[in-house]
Amino acid sequence: MLFTHDTLAAIASGEVDLAFRRWLRPAVRTGTALRTAIGVVTVGEVTAVPESAVSDRDARRAGYGTRAELLAALRPGGDRTLYRVGVRLTGEDPRAALREDTCLSDAELAEIAAALGRMDAHGGRGPWTTATLDLIGAHPAVRAADLAARLDRDTPRFKADVRKLKEHGLTESLGTGYRLSPRGRLLLDHLTAGPGHEEQDPGGA
Template identity: 40%
Template sequence: MLFRNNVLEEIKTGRITLAFRQWTRPTVKSDGSLRTPVGILAIESVETVRPDEISDEDAGRAGFNDRKALLAELRKGKGGELYRIAFHLSGPDPREALQQQTDIGVEELAAIRKRLAVLDENSRTGAWTTTALQLIGEYAGQTAGNISESLGITKPTVKRKIRQLKELGLTESLQSGYRLSERGHVVHNRLSD
C-alpha cells in the first residue's frame, strides 16, 4: 500500500488515519503493520465497504475534502473490491535507529559480512553488494540508474537490492538517490580494510 508524499506528511501529523483502496486481494491485514517513510503504521482494520457506506467524515480522515472527491479519485483506479483501512502511526522505522549504530563489534561485523555474502550468493545477477556499497559511498545521491549501469542490471532490480542493504541499516534513501548511513560508512570502511 503506497502513499503520496503529501499524504505521508498528513499521516505523520495524525490527520490522516484512513485509506480506501480497490484491490482484487488486500495487501495489508488487520492487526498487521506497514513500514512507510514516516514510520510504522499499525493496521487497525481492513474491511470491505460499499461506496454508499463512505461518509464525508471518512473522506476527511482519508485526506479528502468530502466523499465526492474521494469517490472521484477511486474511479481513476483499476477496479476491484473496495476496502476501508484504518491505521495509526505507531512509531519510527526501526531501520532509522539501526542506521545510526556505529559501534560494531567483531561478531556483528562477521554477521553483516555473512549476510552480504548470502545476498551475493542468492543473486541471479552475481555478486553486487561490495560494488553497490562502494558506488553509494562515492557520493550522496547516487541514483539507481547510475548503479544499474555500473552493475549491468535493471533499475528495478537495483532498487530491490538497495532495499536489502537498507534492511541491514547500511543505506538511506534520499529524495533522489541513496547514500550510505553512518553505520554503512563504518561497515564499508571496515570491510575494505
C-alpha cells in the first residue's frame, strides 16, 4: 500500500487518517505496519464499502477536497471492491536509526558485506549489491527508471533491489531517487577499499 509524499506529510500532521483503495482482495489488514518515509504507518479498520457510503468528510480525511475528487482518483475496475482503510503514524521507521549508525567495527562491516555477498549469490546476477550502491552513490536524487537503465535492469526489479539494501540501512529514498545513508557510504568505502576493486563509473558514463 503506497502513499504519495504529500499524503504521508498529511498523515504525519494528522490531517489524513483515512485511505480508500479498490482491490480484488484487501492488500492490508488491521494492525499491518507499513514502513514509510515518515515512519511506521499502522493500518486501522479495513472495511468494504459501497461508493454511496463515501462522504465529502471521508474524502477530506483522505486528503481530497470532495467525494467526487476521491472517487475519480481511485483505480477503476468493476471487478474490484472499494475499501475504507484507517491509517495513522505510530512510530519511527527502525531503519532510520540504522542508517545513521556508523559506529561499526571491521568485523561488523565484514558481516554486512557477507550478507550482501549472500544476496549476490542468490540473485544469479553477479555482484549486483555493490554495483547498485556504487550507482546510487555516484548519482543521488536520480529517477529510479534512469538508474535502472544504467544497469540494464527493469525498473520494478531495480526498485525491489534497492528495498533490499534499505533493509540493511544502506540507502534512503528521496522525493526523486535515492541516496546512500551514512551507513551505506561507510560500507561502500569499506568494500571499495578491498583488494582488486577498481574505481569506475557504474553507469558507464
